[in-house]
Amino acid sequence: MKTRLAGTRPMPAPARAVRPLRAYASVWKLRMLQGLQYRAAALAGMATQLFWGFMFVMIYDAFYSHATVAPPMSLRELVSYVWLQQAFLALIMLWFRDNELFRLITTGNIAYELCRPCGIYGFWYAKLLAMRLSVALLRCFPLLLVVVFLPQPYGLMPPPDAAQFLLFLAALLLGLLVLVAISMLIYASVFITMSPAGSLLLFGVSGEFFMGAIIPVPLMPEWLQRVANALPFRWCADFPFRVYSGHVSAEEALAGLLVQAFWLAVLVALGKRAFDRALARVTVQGG
Amino acid sequence: MSGFRLYFKYMQMLFKAEMQYRTSFWLLSVGQFFVPFAVFAGLYFLFERFGQLRGWSFYETALCFAVIQMAFALSECFARGFDSFSSLIVNGDFDRLLVRPRSTFVQVLGSQFEFTRVGRLVQGAVVLGWVLARLPVAWDVGKMVTLALMIVSGVFIFTGIFILAATLCFWTVQGLELANIFTDGGREMAQFPLDIYKKWVTRFFTFVIPFGCANYLPLLYILDRTDGPAALYMLSPLAGIAFLFPCLLVWRIGVRHYRSTGS
Numbered sequence: 001m002k003t004r005l006a007g008t009r010p011m012p013a014p015a016r017a018v019r020p021l022r023a024y025a026s027v028w029k030l031r032m033l034q035g036l037q038y039r040a041a042a043l044a045g046m047a048t049q050l051f052w053g054f055m056f057v058m059i060y061d062a063f064y065s066h067a068t069v070a071p072p073m074s075l076r077e078l079v080s081y082v083w084l085q086q087a088f089l090a091l092i093m094l095w096f097r098d099n100e101l102f103r104l105i106t107t108g109n110i111a112y113e114l115c116r117p118c119g120i121y122g123f124w125y126a127k128l129l130a131m132r133l134s135v136a137l138l139r140c141f142p143l144l145l146v147v148v149f150l151p152q153p154y155g156l157m158p159p160p161d162a163a164q165f166l167l168f169l170a171a172l173l174l175g176l177l178v179l180v181a182i183s184m185l186i187y188a189s190v191f192i193t194m195s196p197a198g199s200l201l202l203f204g205v206s207g208e209f210f211m212g213a214i215i216p217v218p219l220m221p222e223w224l225q226r227v228a229n230a231l232p233f234r235w236c237a238d239f240p241f242r243v244y245s246g247h248v249s250a251e252e253a254l255a256g257l258l259v260q261a262f263w264l265a266v267l268v269a270l271g272k273r274a275f276d277r278a279l280a281r282v283t284v285q286g287g
Numbered sequence: 288m289s290g291f292r293l294y295f296k297y298m299q300m301l302f303k304a305e306m307q308y309r310t311s312f313w314l315l316s317v318g319q320f321f322v323p324f325a326v327f328a329g330l331y332f333l334f335e336r337f338g339q340l341r342g343w344s345f346y347e348t349a350l351c352f353a354v355i356q357m358a359f360a361l362s363e364c365f366a367r368g369f370d371s372f373s374s375l376i377v378n379g380d381f382d383r384l385l386v387r388p389r390s391t392f393v394q395v396l397g398s399q400f401e402f403t404r405v406g407r408l409v410q411g412a413v414v415l416g417w418v419l420a421r422l423p424v425a426w427d428v429g430k431m432v433t434l435a436l437m438i439v440s441g442v443f444i445f446t447g448i449f450i451l452a453a454t455l456c457f458w459t460v461q462g463l464e465l466a467n468i469f470t471d472g473g474r475e476m477a478q479f480p481l482d483i484y485k486k487w488v489t490r491f492f493t494f495v496i497p498f499g500c501a502n503y504l505p506l507l508y509i510l511d512r513t514d515g516p517a518a519l520y521m522l523s524p525l526a527g528i529a530f531l532f533p534c535l536l537v538w539r540i541g542v543r544h545y546r547s548t549g550s
Contacts, residue, residue: 063337066337067337205325
């Protein structure tokens, strides 16, 4: 093994050119390990999500029990939708945020981030992705394990077949990528507004509504469903959860994956541009 | 009485401080309007599709929703000090409150206000106004008083839960997410008439945490669906108000167990 003296070390080539993915991967790993430290918080979170899930299931059960026309989604599909939403909350919620990044922007410590030899967009994207995944991985399995064994109609139904399940996984993953791309836009906006509250609220409220977190998209009136379809939010949560239960057929799911890929490309391009613009104007005032 | 004076002094002071950032205040208030608005829209669309909920009409449920939202907004505004109490403990600031010759309750209560909740309050009030205009109820003095009592009772219950959650911090230091089940969860749950849930849930939220006394039981009185002595239904919100007293007792025990984090 060759050792080099610090003094004689050649100037490192910009890592962006060398191995950007490796840098992102190690950021990702670090964050994952950090997130996994908080086990007690995870347990408390799980109990909370079980409670919320139960409440929603009971409310929908009450609505369904006297429904005069058949609703567009069976109760079993709806219950699975609710439980998946609760289990993967960390993957789909826009208010789930990294205050550290906001602080970097508002305090000016962003200067340090800019010194790093890799693109800030990719760097933060990896950070946010890891944060969401670490929380979700820790929370989803115990919760899913509990809700699978709940008696019908309160339990999570198994997916209709293996192919549908694989499609669900693909849709969930792509959806997560889309969601992180959306949240990057929120971070970009903080460069201009200097306070995350406004954009978080705007994105949070409208995003949550149109992703079906308040009422499932299929239960919305026709015109509102059209609006939801035209926005990216639904593709992060509503779509994968309906693929799981088979409410969206395999062919539709494949087409949906393409739509997700489209949104991902558009949102990443938009986000990158917004970041470049914001960083070009960024002024750090000493301190 | 000096407790009250002190509390209002605190309020005045913090309100002036908040008004230094006027734009931010208004923006946040507008945001606070839209959060429950989205939930209310969801409720509306569900009723549009299903027509009714176990015999409850949209307007009847919306009355529940408005009362609970207003109660929650008021208690989040005025009891915010307890809601964010864990920061007082973590930073060791609670030590400072202990050396002052006033009750810890008033000082913690006055340590923070969340005036932006006015947005949520307005949203609740708008819904309430709309519902009152549409609900076919013959309003008399008794019913008006009951309605007011429902809101007051809700405020006391939420405040009681905030105090209980804050008391837990004496032992756990960090605030627990678990407490959200009873604050946010309780709010979400009590937006609907409680009898739509499973029996044990209804019982828990009537006899342990008396949300049922703030919305379901008095609602039956307002809608003339009582079964038995009406006065009992009418006065049930008082049980919600009484909920605060055991909470205060627990708070006292907690204060006695306080050990500073030393930071």
